[in-house]
Amino acid sequence: MTPVISTLRTAAPTAVTPTPAPTPSPSATNTESAVEDTIKAAADAGSSFWEWFTGWPLHILIILVVGLLVLALLRRVIGHVTERIATGSGTTTTEGGPAWRRYLQRTPFVEDAIAMANPLASQRRAQRARTVGSVLRSTANIVVGTIIALMILAELQVNVGPLVASAGVVGIALGFGAQALVKDFISGIFLLVEDQFGVGDVVDLGSGATGTVEEVQLRVTQVRAFDGTLWYVRNGEILRAGNMTQQWSRAVAEVRVPLEADVDTVRVALGRAADDVQADPELSPLLLEAPSVRGVDAVNDITMSFTLHAQTRPGDQWEVSRELRRRAQEELRAAGVLVPSADAEPAVLEQETEA
Structure with a gap:
């Protein structure tokens, strides 16, 4: 056993020395430096871009967004109002509420009701409202667009003073050159x-x-x-x-009778003709007042002129005038004022050409 133990003692391990850490290679060092440089460059680029973007680009973007929103709002309001006017839609009248609301919801006046009786009133109102709406939308486009352009040029450090002056000179020149066209458009808007x-x-x-x-x-x-x-x-x-057809019209029928006819007889006969027209169920809805007869309006060598007249709905005056002349001729013949004869010239009923 002794030799074995001495052998084991002889073979006892000695102290272990630490292994040195491996030295990084030059290629790994270069990779880390490139990554750090890239991150730093990206941070610098982002900071520079944000500093640049918060300058005039952001201002221009805000101007465009706000300007387009204002323009869209104006166009929507104009279109909504003009379309309500064109279609004639509105709110019903309610009792109570503020005085201004009751005033806006008042019932139409008599002349408004007369105008609404015209079958083309809706088409006329729609055309007028939509045309005015088109003019207002075009005006809004020009005004808002011009303001946006001038504000953007100002942000770009462009002197807009000479541009405004030049635009004024060009506008004056175009105004003189196309003054007839401008006059037509302005007159059309007022019409x-x-x-x-x-x-x-x-x-x-x-x-x-x-x-x-x-x-x-x-x-x-x-x-x-x-x-x-x-x-x-x-x-x-x-x-x-x-x-001739706005709000109300007047039917005028001029009747000429022989100079020797009795004035009272003629007036009575023409009065019966006016009463017949007023009693006619087809013509009475067209009348706004009872037909009446004026006295002798004119006298020449052979005839006297009488006039029948009545206030009518717009556009119906010609139909009422024709019927007044026809009934007047029938009553004058029945009264013996108009007697067909070779020696006596018959009465001449003034003809009126419908426009």
Whole structure:
């Protein structure tokens, strides 16, 4: 056993020395430095971009967003209001509430009711409202767009003073060169806003342009004459406009009888004709007042002139006038005022051409 123990003692392990840590290779050091440089460069680029973006680009973006929102809101409000006017929709009248609300919800006036009786009143109102709405939307586009452009140029450090001055000079030059066109458009806007006439009205615009209005545009008005001629009248050239079918009309029937006829007999006969027209169930709804007879209006060498007249709904005066003349002729013949004879010239009933 002794040799074994001495052998084990001899073979006892000695102290273990620590192994040194491996030294990083040059390639790994370069990779770590590149990553750190990339991160630092990205941080610097992000900081620089944010600093640049919070300058004029962000201001321009805010200007565009706010300007477009304002423009969209204006266009929506204009479109909503004009469409309500065009369709004639509204709220029902309610009792109570503020005085201004009751005033806005009041019932239409008599002349409004008369105008609404015209079957083309809705089309006329719709065309006028939509045309004015189109003008307002175009104006909003130009005004808001110009303000946005000037604010963006100011953010880009562009001197807008010379641009505004140049635009003013160009506008003046265009105004002088196209003053007739500008005059037509401005006159068309006032024609629509003031409701001087509309689709379905019978008008006299001068220079032979008399007939029914078929379309009212900003530059021209189309009028269809009784013989079928379609007149195109520039709005800037309309110096006067006679509307024969607005709110109410008057039927006028001039009757001429022989000079030797008895005035009282003629007046009684014409009065019966007026009463017959008023009692007619088809014509009475067209009347706003009872027909009446004036006295002798004119006297010439062979005839005397009497006039029957009545206030009617707009556009119905010609039908009432024709019926007044027909009934007057029947009553005058029944009274013996009109006697067909070779020696006595019969009465002449003045004919009125419907526009």
